[in-house]
Amino acid sequence: MWEKKPVLLIVLATCAILVGTIVTMVLPFAWVNTEADRIEGVTPYTALQQEGRDVYIREGCNNCHSQTVRPLVSDVLRYGEYSKSGEFVYDRPFLWGSKRTGPDLARLGGKYPDAWHYKHMDSPRSMVPKTNMPDYEWLRDYPLDPQMIQRKMETLDFPYTPEEIKALEDKNEMDAIVAYMQKLGSDIPWRDTTETTIVGELVNPYTETDQATISSWGSIYLENCAACHGEQMEGEIGPELIGEDYDDEILFELIYSGITDGGMPGFSSLGTDKVWKLTNFIRNYKADGDQ
Numbered sequence: 001m002w003e004k005k006p007v008l009l010i011v012l013a014t015c016a017i018l019v020g021t022i023v024t025m026v027l028p029f030a031w032v033n034t035e036a037d038r039i040e041g042v043t044p045y046t047a048l049q050q051e052g053r054d055v056y057i058r059e060g061c062n063n064c065h066s067q068t069v070r071p072l073v074s075d076v077l078r079y080g081e082y083s084k085s086g087e088f089v090y091d092r093p094f095l096w097g098s099k100r101t102g103p104d105l106a107r108l109g110g111k112y113p114d115a116w117h118y119k120h121m122d123s124p125r126s127m128v129p130k131t132n133m134p135d136y137e138w139l140r141d142y143p144l145d146p147q148m149i150q151r152k153m154e155t156l157d158f159p160y161t162p163e164e165i166k167a168l169e170d171k172n173e174m175d176a177i178v179a180y181m182q183k184l185g186s187d188i189p190w191r192d193t194t195e196t197t198i199v200g201e202l203v204n205p206y207t208e209t210d211q212a213t214i215s216s217w218g219s220i221y222l223e224n225c226a227a228c229h230g231e232q233m234e235g236e237i238g239p240e241l242i243g244e245d246y247d248d249e250i251l252f253e254l255i256y257s258g259i260t261d262g263g264m265p266g267f268s269s270l271g272t273d274k275v276w277k278l279t280n281f282i283r284n285y286k287a288d289g290d291q
């Protein structure tokens with residue numbers, strides 16, 4: 001019957017839409033960026049990081065990478081603590097994105113050592129053979145322009161000292177983007193507070209396994225570890241793994257949970273079985289000398 005009374009219909013439809021708009025847009029806008037939303041420890045980007053952020057925008061990294069961990073179990077397990085609005089107060093504009101051709105980068109800071117990033121940016125395929133991320137080694141050829149960052153500082157109202165600006169003189173765009181990536185999501189100390197819980201008892205299920213079977217697990221090592229520890233465990237970005245007398249359980253936990261602040265990511269995502277296989281492969285590799 002309402003559809004026969006156009007004026008009433010318009011008024012009712014407008015009200016319905018208005019309620020929706022207020023609940024989903026106006027109220028959240030009033031809530032974000034209030035004082036209560038501020039998080040202590042969240043700092044503006046440094047001059048170098050800000051330059052890196054602008055390279056990130058220019059290169060459209062956000063077409064393949066999002067920068068927000070949603071409060072969903074699957075997101076949190078994969079990437080870490082979910083993003084808080086207060087963490088983005090210095091993001092102008094924000095880069096949350098909606099496309100994940102590559103992984104989310106909101107919790108990237110501190111996940112890898114700098115050396116990993118330089119190598120990965122030079123040639124992603126040298127570390128992840130099937131990735132479709134382009135090579136960016138040419139960023140090394142472009143030095144930063146301190147005059148430009150001076151002007152950005154005035155616009156964004158970030159406090160840089162003359163020394164900080166001068167320090168950009170011998171840096172290039174690659175240094176800047178690596179500095180930016182190491183900052184992402186690391187303003188809150190979430191790594192220290194998240195603990196990976198290992199389900200079940202820590203008992204090596206492969207103590208009786210023969211040498212040939214253990215050697216066949218080398219592919220798990222090559223896929224996940226060789227980029228940092230070298231194909232022969234000789235060490236590169238991470239330390240050499242041969243010649244250490246690791247205890248089964250300690251080695252398992254180390255691989256499973258990673259080393260916080262050490263640049264060694266955890267591999268709980270592989271599942272306990274594969275981590276046990278790696279544990280045995282590494283212990284055995286050392287015991288056997290050269291394979």
Ligand code: HEC
Nearest residue numbers: 056059060061064101102103124128131132133134136181
């Ligand atoms: C065509 C899509 C694409 C573009 C563009 C792209 N990436 Fe990626 N990126 C990927 C894919 C796929 C992966 C996962 C495999 C890998 O590590 O290479 C990835 C992985 C990464 C990782 C590793 C993340 C992790 O947690 O392991 C970083 C860091 C990264 N990209 C940074 C960048 C930056 C910075 C740019 C822009 C200069 C960029 N990417 C542009 C597709 C892309």
Ligand code: HEC
Nearest residue numbers: 112116224225228237238239244255259262263264267278
């Ligand atoms: C992103 C690079 C990176 C990847 C990938 C990586 N590691 Fe590491 N790993 C490191 C770094 C860096 C250290 C040193 C951390 C420290 O001591 O603070 C380390 C340390 C270790 C150690 C302890 C070494 C010692 O004696 O001090 C072991 C064992 C280890 N990694 C095994 C593995 C295994 C197995 C894999 C594959 C599942 C792997 N790592 C993948 C970077 C990496």
